[in-house]
Amino acid sequence: MPRRAGYEESWELTYRVEQLRELVGQELRLDAGLAEELDDTLARLVMRNQRLRALHRMMSAEREPEDLVMHRAALEDLDRQLLQDLPGLLERLRATLL
Template sequence: MSRRAGYEESWDLTYLVEQLRELISRDLQLDEALAEELEDTLARLVLRNQRLRGLQRMVNAERDAEDLEILRNALERTDRELLAGLPALLERLREAHA
């Protein structure tokens, strides 16, 4: 992706998502609240991926800088939310596996 977009993917987020992927591949016994939290997090990850792809397409199409900034800000906000919530979710999933 071009540097003009001003966005760098978070290695911390990538690491947490890999941990999540590993945990959900196991046989987990989830209560309703944890299942809903997991579903919400997965939906936010899908939204994040869509925003990232949209940003890449916009950069490749050399779109207006203001449009790029709006999408980049939305992507960064989603990343911050995921970075804040994923550690607690991962811990709860680990407890559900134990």
């Protein structure tokens, strides 16, 4: 069931992003590398949000199924990348609070 898996991934991503939001709201002592990684991750999250909105607009406009599949695949790929990268980033950000 791909839909169910996508839902679970979305929940996991939401959970990780909420953790990131909480950490960013605190005073972090970031070195240049970690600051750059955080900026990159935030930019990818903004891109993800834009792609998700575009997909919703395309669905409402009843676009061709092939177009929807292509955009959905790009969004799912970005989600997988974020889910892979976020745990390590969160761990390194938490370490700056100690």
